[in-house]
Amino acid sequence: MSNDERDLLKLVAQAGRPVWMSAYFPVLNPAEPGMDENHPGHEAWTERQMAWYGISISLWKRGLVRVVAPADGSRGDLVEATGEGRAALAAADA
Template sequence: MTLNADEHALLRLIAQSPEPVAASDFFHTIRPANFERSAAEEDPRRVAWQEKQFGLYKAMIDLHDAGLIRIVHPANGERPDLMEATEAGHAALN
């Protein structure tokens, strides 16, 4: 599987984590906001950023579907799914 930039960044951060982690915790690291918090909802920069955040959710799903990450602790209503990289995920980074 050829990883796009978002998939590669997300997989790398998950693989580097010493314990299972919520993949969404890294979304702001990979795609930080480039607008002020006071920006209007319809601000083009905010809209573009939101689309990139949705793209990161897709990247997470694609990594899971490809067997590169797995859910270790399913979401329980208080926290999201906690994930870790699989052996195949670690190999994909090399």
């Protein structure tokens, strides 16, 4: 498991309730103060934010998270860590 996958999965597991994984993207990759579309780091930051979607899909494809409530147009999928996801975290921390 990559460091990014572990970090995102850890936040999902710690939530203790179904969550939107995308809510954690700014936590894991915060914007610099004054970040706007004219900021010199904006493009790299945006690309990194988009990469988190791929990381979240990887967690789902590997069965480390499961969708509890599918997206409904007003919010994204709500997910929770699976038993396999919790076991993978425990193994990564061992």
